[in-house]
Amino acid sequence: MTELANALRHELDGEVAFDDYTRHLYSRDASMYSITPRGVVTPRHADDVVAAVTLAAEHGVPVLSRGAGTSLAGQTVGDALVLDFSRHMRTILSLDPDARTARVQPGVVQDQLNRAAGAHGLMFGPDTSTSNRATLGGMIGNNSAGSGSVRYGMTIDHVRALDVVLSDASRAAFDPASESALGGRIHRELPALVEKYRDAIDTGFPEFWRRAGGYRLDRLAGGELDLARFVVGSEGTLVVVTEATVGLVPKPSRTVIAVGHFRSTQAAIAATEDALACDPSAVELMDRTILDLSREKIEYAALGSILHDDPDALLFVSFTGDDTDELRGKLDRLGALWDRHGHGYHTLLAQTPEQQSALLKVRKAGLGLLMAASTGSNRPLAFVEDTAVPPERLADYTARFAAVLERHGMRAGFYGHCSVGCLHIRPFVDLSRPDEVVRMRAVAEEIRDLVVEFGGANSSEHGDGLARSEFNRHLFGDRLYEAMREVKRIFDPDNLLNPGKIVDAPSMTDNLRDAALPPAPPLRTALDFTVISGGAGPDGMRGAADRCMNIGLCRKTDAGVMCPSYQATRREQDSTRGRANALVKALTSTNPAAALADSQLHDVLDLCLMCKACASECPLSVDMATLKSETLHQTHQTHGTPLRSRVFAAIRTLNRLGAATAPLSNLPARLAVARRLLGIAPARPLPKFARQTLPRWYHRRSQPVSGKRGYSTAYHSRPLTCTFVADSFTSYTEPAVGIAAVELLERAGWRVELVDGGCCGRAAYSKGLLDKAKRQASGLVDALDGPSDGPIVGVEPSCLLTLRAEHRALLGADDQRVSRVAGRARLVEELLVEAVEDGSLRLGADTWPAGRRILFHGHCHQKAEVGTAATVELLRRIPGAEVVELDAGCCGMAGSFGFEAEHYDVSMTIGEDRLFPAVRAEPADTVVAATGVSCRQQIAHGTTRRAWHPVELVRAALTE
16 A cells, blocks of 8 residues: 555645554444545545545545544445545535525535525525534435424435546536546436336335435436436445535524423324424434433533423424414414323423523434443444334334334334434444344344335435445345446446445445454553543443544534544544544554554644543543543653653642742743743743742731621531632632632631642643652542541632542542542532522622623533533622623643643644634623633733633622
8 A cells, every 4th residue: 555655645735644543543433333444535625536536546446435424324434545525625615695505515514504604594404413523525425314304305405516526537517417438428328227227216216205225216217317416325436526516595593392291202202293293393302211311411411400300202393484473383283282182291392592402402412322321342333223214104113113122132222303204223232242243133134124114214314334235135126226236337337436335235244343343452550440431341441442432523613622622633633533543443452551652642642632521522421531641651651751741740849939939930031941941832921920829828817707607606506617729720820819719718607728738630640640640649638538528629620620530530439538528529619609699798789890791711621520500600690790601612721731832833723713712802891701720821822811710700799
């Protein structure tokens, strides 16, 4: 492959990668399959695509088009040269509101197109649950549909024209004809093929409209040779799409949702017919499996608070339009029908975006939440998850389906689109066990035959891929299948475009991901991987990495935090998914300790900010921060610990010394040599040390502030004590934050005990100095684990929350001290909200924060571990305050990351993604607040705006 790689590098403007790690990252998609590609190309334009197809053909190497790599049936893995369109070819070339069309490159993401179209009151009709990372090229290859297909159909219904590269590397415009020689042959031979097989085409396809399997010869049987639509759903086996013109539809101005509560899944399905009689835009099912999993995730916990009782299943019925009265009428009609026929025990109505937010968030997360139930290699797999039958037959079909699973001893989660008879039923299977592979195939064959019996489609929106292509001859019959094989030969005579999909496919049990993975070699780790998010199972660190099922939520770019480095670079290796897959490769090697110290692996992990967003936003809780920390530790064991890592790990000592020598330590020329020696970015401002530190203020003050709680038995029988952790950062550089918190607590009646004897180990942990972090953690836990059972609080989330998470991984699940301390750790905002509510703290309307607009940015670790609700609630207690919480991702600072010269540009790029523009857009009198010290530093540097800690604002709003 060296010759091909060199030729590609010479001819292409895009990146070319043939190294083992990159090839491994692209060996998987969101399916149960794994095939290592020959190499990977990220084309920048159509000329790159032509050159890649040309050179690959000259070397006899197939070509595989890929978008987000979230295919569920194995369409985007293969022994081929992968063309990843998602990094560079992601531009909306034009948008014509009058014609209601958009011209896009294949890497454009569905939500990206909808944002642009939404400005004109338009949208792209198909609405996939993966809309925040699904590319239009992938949707075209798959013929994707989504929840609104009952109204908007499938992708095939919205494609107007395509620019493609054919298998001979010629270009063609399927609008309506190609000028290339092969394109001309297609136009000559395809109509003749349709006539030759007309009888099979007329009778061989399922009558049900919602299908995404095989080649759509039925679309040509009417006489119109619309090649653009014909190749939709061909999974990259016929052409390589370089540009698409797609139709747009009017975007309804209003959505209302009725959420029926049911005592069983079958009861919910039975209510679908009444729902369809009311002309909904979507009818979606979610069973208890998904509901229970959603309650375990901070990201989706809001759903549980609005449900009535404890339903076994929910049915989401959505109505869209512009007429409010008409929509309310549909809700009323649905309610009347369900009441008349005894469907459900409660119906929740969500008529505003605020009411719908939690509902829609969980509904779209069904796949990820179900995957989170994986234990080791026992996972809910996609092999019978895409069937669809006429909705009026769905209840009987589902009962028969469930009986098949019960007979084979399989459990599964049920969710999906009742409105179009499509349920995504994913049985749990352990593919590392040969007997389970046999059982999986038996179930697949039974369900295939069941679908035929009910007049449905075996592939309704997820495509054939490696999971279902094998069955196409059985499903379509010999003659129609032969017609499809001839289609492949007409378009791709040398079988170079994604071979082995749709026709002439391998067995569905070939190339299985888990079956091919050997047992994890032994590795002694410093961290206890049995206690990290998601659990690691018997495979320890590798099991923690291998939880990733590649569903690609870490590739979203417009909401949440995960994954900030991917949002900055758009490189697969900089996503949580990419890093997890790289670690699986390293941890499967015969010497995993040596593999973890490999320089190429560290290139993959380098831009991980350890923000911990993946631990909460990834449905499978792939905790990359913990995995990176252990990897760094293993590297230090092999190569030694770099000086800069040692220095940053000693940040408490450095800050204490800096404060002790202030103001000299704050002179402009300070640490100039250290900057160069340690590789600190010249443009990055350094923190200013305070001579009056928090510990010094606390120990030198004359007496504590008095408060109602501490001095009145009307509220408590004794004064309450809380322990305040003096963190390693604000205590020496922003002591006003800690002082404000202590004064507020004391005013509320708490007796505050300051613990300032040592570091929590957070800094050492982040640099992989885990032996030092263990010593620090143990020392601090000893100091905190006293006779008091009062709360432990602090103002720096990363330090306080280390008591809850990292200390368990460092000191082990059996250390009872850790459990006791973790159980007492609370955000200081929680205590202050309680104090405001019970009158112990009174905030004045005549103070300067009152009546102000407050823009709040939460710390990543806070969002990941406990959420920001308490902080937002505290800010809202300021009289007249308008609190706006930013959804601006990670600030990009991430402790030492933003100080490091080689990371500075990425750090600022992350800040510029959403945070900086949001802050700059605010009027000058808007108050900016942030809980993290790094966040406040980054906001000041990137926007020149001061960011306050929320407790400072509350202290300023306190009436004396």
